[in-house]
Amino acid sequence: MDTFDYFGSVLVGFFSFFFVFLIAGVSFLRERTTGTLQKLLSTPLRRWEVVAGYLLGFGLFTLLQATLIAWYATSVLGIALEGSIFLVLLMNLLLAVTALTLGTLMSAYAQNEFQMFQFIPLVVVPQIFFCGLIDLQSMPEWLQTLGRFLPLYYGADALRGIMLRGDGWDRIWVDALALLGFSLLFATLNVKALRKHRRI
Amino acid sequence: MSGVNDMSLSESGKCIEVKQVTKAFGKKVVLNDVSLDVKRGEIFGLLGPSGSGKTTLVRLITGLDEPGSGSISVLGEQMPKLGILSRIGYMAQSDALYGELSAMENLQFFSSLYGLRGHLLKERIGEAAELVKLTDDLKKPVHEFSGGMKRRLSLATALTHHPEVLILDEPTVGIDPVLRKSVWKELDVLREKGVTILVTTHVMDEAEKCDRLAMIRDGKVIALGTPAQLKMDSGSETMEDAFVAYGGGQA
Numbered sequence A: 001m002d003t004f005d006y007f008g009s010v011l012v013g014f015f016s017f018f019f020v021f022l023i024a025g026v027s028f029l030r031e032r033t034t035g036t037l038q039k040l041l042s043t044p045l046r047r048w049e050v051v052a053g054y055l056l057g058f059g060l061f062t063l064l065q066a067t068l069i070a071w072y073a074t075s076v077l078g079i080a081l082e083g084s085i086f087l088v089l090l091m092n093l094l095l096a097v098t099a100l101t102l103g104t105l106m107s108a109y110a111q112n113e114f115q116m117f118q119f120i121p122l123v124v125v126p127q128i129f130f131c132g133l134i135d136l137q138s139m140p141e142w143l144q145t146l147g148r149f150l151p152l153y154y155g156a157d158a159l160r161g162i163m164l165r166g167d168g169w170d171r172i173w174v175d176a177l178a179l180l181g182f183s184l185l186f187a188t189l190n191v192k193a194l195r196k197h198r199r200i
Numbered sequence B: 001m002s003g004v005n006d007m008s009l010s011e012s013g014k015c016i017e018v019k020q021v022t023k024a025f026g027k028k029v030v031l032n033d034v035s036l037d038v039k040r041g042e043i044f045g046l047l048g049p050s051g052s053g054k055t056t057l058v059r060l061i062t063g064l065d066e067p068g069s070g071s072i073s074v075l076g077e078q079m080p081k082l083g084i085l086s087r088i089g090y091m092a093q094s095d096a097l098y099g100e101l102s103a104m105e106n107l108q109f110f111s112s113l114y115g116l117r118g119h120l121l122k123e124r125i126g127e128a129a130e131l132v133k134l135t136d137d138l139k140k141p142v143h144e145f146s147g148g149m150k151r152r153l154s155l156a157t158a159l160t161h162h163p164e165v166l167i168l169d170e171p172t173v174g175i176d177p178v179l180r181k182s183v184w185k186e187l188d189v190l191r192e193k194g195v196t197i198l199v200t201t202h203v204m205d206e207a208e209k210c211d212r213l214a215m216i217r218d219g220k221v222i223a224l225g226t227p228a229q230l231k232m233d234s235g236s237e238t239m240e241d242a243f244v245a246y247g248g249g250q251a
């Protein structure tokens, strides 16, 4: 198998994840440091509406980004694409939404933008190891199990399948479901984390 | 602005009730057994030096934080309460605005959170912008605004939904004296229309313009009454002297 194609397919997912994680995290953090979050919570807006609004707003932007990355990877870089571009887009989008919810969640624990960048080695780097760039077979079993808890593991698995082997929906739906689960979990935690700023 | 409905005019005439409120951050006690009432339709001032606990108190009243002990009710409801928030206009001490957006876009966004749409939204924004004298600057991005302009825009974002209660945290900081005067004149106009206004300040001469005020120092209310009363009871000529006389020290 072509190594370039192999790494390339995974990197497509990685970039989707990485950029959205940072951008969403930093902008949600800025809501807090500039006081606009307080202002939002002084209105009758519900906490889940704040989180949902972020999802919707960034979702649009994210869709655009996912399309751009997928197009660039396959058309310009010439990374193999055996399967459907729409499935690639879908997985990219799901990865980005996961990154979005995780980024905003992590920003609740950062005091400033610099600390947000400090989360990179904590949150993003481990995912590179577990998303298939490194051969997992040689790792101890407990480490392999750990990988199952990282979103990028599922994203990379699906993207590899679609792009290299031409996998269809029947083979990737578990990955898609996992990412959806992560997003829901992170979004829920996000709504909970906002309690710190207004109980109701 | 007539946001007042008769249903909410309870017999007590009290709009905000703060009862024996204590609040600490960690070991630091920031509010110590604070009690006060704000009557409907009055301008009530919270006067105290920086760090005395004014912001903490108005945040508790708005429901953005909760007291350690004691109780707070607004318009007859225990705070925090989501349903009351649409009847409150809150202006924080820091200007919570989106710098990338224009003044108009900021107003549209925040007003829409109160459910304002279409024609009414336009009308209310025009009215609020007129009030704070920003009509000609609505198209400008907020990051080009001066400190005083941001302050006035913040005030405008708290007005468009015609709140019955206005909670303003140091609304005139950084505003030049002429405009400051005009802001206070507008507060008077709002009061005439029945709006209850709670305003914090560390400026002594502003306190004179309130109907009643509470002097607050180190988290305690050291005096409460009308400006004239407070001056007379302490035998002081000025508000500043009165503050010192009540044990406030140099503000």
Ligand SMILES: Nc1ncnc2c1ncn2[C@@H]1O[C@H](COP(=O)(O)OP(=O)(O)O)[C@@H](O)[C@H]1O
Binding pocket: B025, B028, B030, B048, B049, B050, B051, B052, B053, B054, B055, B056, B057
């Ligand atoms: N979130 C917080 N955590 C710890 N201390 C705080 C917090 N908010 C306010 N304080 C402290 O409470 C005191 C009163 O602050 P504040 O209410 O902002 O006073 P004012 O608005 O009168 O200047 C200050 O000493 C401040 O440092």
Ligand SMILES: [Mg+2]
Binding pocket: B051, B054, B055, B056, B093, B169
């Ligand atoms: Mg303050």
